[in-house]
Amino acid sequence: MNFDFLALGAHPDDIELGCAGTLIKLARLGYRTAAITLTRGESGTRGTPEIRAREFELAAQHMLLTHSRMLDLPDAAIAETQLNKLKLVQVMRELRPQLVATVHWQARHPDHIHTSHLVRDAAMLAGLKNLDMKPLREATRSAAERNAIETTPAWYPRRVLFFPERYEAPISFIVDITDAFEQKMAAIRAHESQFYNANMAQYGDEQTSISRPEFLEFIEHQNQRWGDMIGVKYGEAFYLREAVRLDDPIAAFGEWCEHTFP
Numbered sequence: 496m497n498f499d500f501l502a503l504g505a506h507p508d509d510i511e512l513g514c515a516g517t518l519i520k521l522a523r524l525g526y527r528t529a530a531i532t533l534t535r536g537e538s539g540t541r542g543t544p545e546i547r548a549r550e551f552e553l554a555a556q557h558m559l560l561t562h563s564r565m566l567d568l569p570d571a572a573i574a575e576t577q578l579n580k581l582k583l584v585q586v587m588r589e590l591r592p593q594l595v596a597t598v599h600w601q602a603r604h605p606d607h608i609h610t611s612h613l614v615r616d617a618a619m620l621a622g623l624k625n626l627d628m629k630p631l632r633e634a635t636r637s638a639a640e641r642n643a644i645e646t647t648p649a650w651y652p653r654r655v656l657f658f659p660e661r662y663e664a665p666i667s668f669i670v671d672i673t674d675a676f677e678q679k680m681a682a683i684r685a686h687e688s689q690f691y692n693a694n695m696a697q698y699g700d701e702q703t704s705i706s707r708p709e710f711l712e713f714i715e716h717q718n719q720r721w722g723d724m725i726g727v728k729y730g731e732a733f734y735l736r737e738a739v740r741l742d743d744p745i746a747a748f749g750e751w752c753e754h755t756f757p
């Protein structure tokens with residue numbers, strides 16, 4: 496399965512908030528995109544695992560994904576173990592993504608910090624031909640899956656992109672998501688148990704920091720702010736650890752100059 500873009504989040508709704516616009520834009524351009532959550536979000540204050548799985552499925556449709564899946568790491572207890580790294584290595588080897596995106600490690604939720612580190616490490620380890628996969632093989636019950644672990648070849652994603660959330664993080668580039676913004680918000684609103692909407696009382700009366708009406712406004716403002724930085728209406732920001740190689744800076748920045756106001 497050769498994928499172009501694989502987004503990984505800790506919980507259902509992380510990917511939607513951070514890079515749904517980019518996923519939608521890439522899918523419309525004909526790229527094969529995937530979104531995978533490490534947990535099922537079972538420790539969240541609102542919603543149940545069943546509700547959250549349904550919401551993630553609906554959001555996946557809005558994001559025009561070729562593939563989506565939830566892994567079984569424990570919510571609120573994601574640990575940076577070798578076994579968890581190998582689980583992500585296997586996912587990357589199976590999907591063979593060109594680019595991988597995940598949450599930036601400057602985050603409030605410890606699951607997000609650990610997800611960021613696990614994805615960073617797995618993207619490196621996935622390319623090592625002689626990586627010892629034994630801990631994952633031994634933890635896998637199905638014979639077919641054990642066989643797949645043995646036989647799936649090594650794969651290096653080209654880059655890991657990190658998308659910032661609440662906290663300030665450096666930005667390497669911003670994707671213009673103006674044409675995808677409404678659909679991004681539909682993907683976010685698919686998580687009816689999590690974010691403010693008219694039906695939310697049926698999911699309980701406990702409020703969280705993301706169930707307030709202001710939170711969706713904050714997401715819109717954040718995407719507007721990033722859009723403003725590149726001279727468009729809405730944008731999504733990404734951070735790269737590596738420097739970007741340019742052979743022709745004039746060509747690379749030509750379009751960017753048209754959109755900015757020096």
Ligand SMILES: [Zn+2]
Nearest residue numbers: 505506509604
């Ligand atoms: Zn999360």
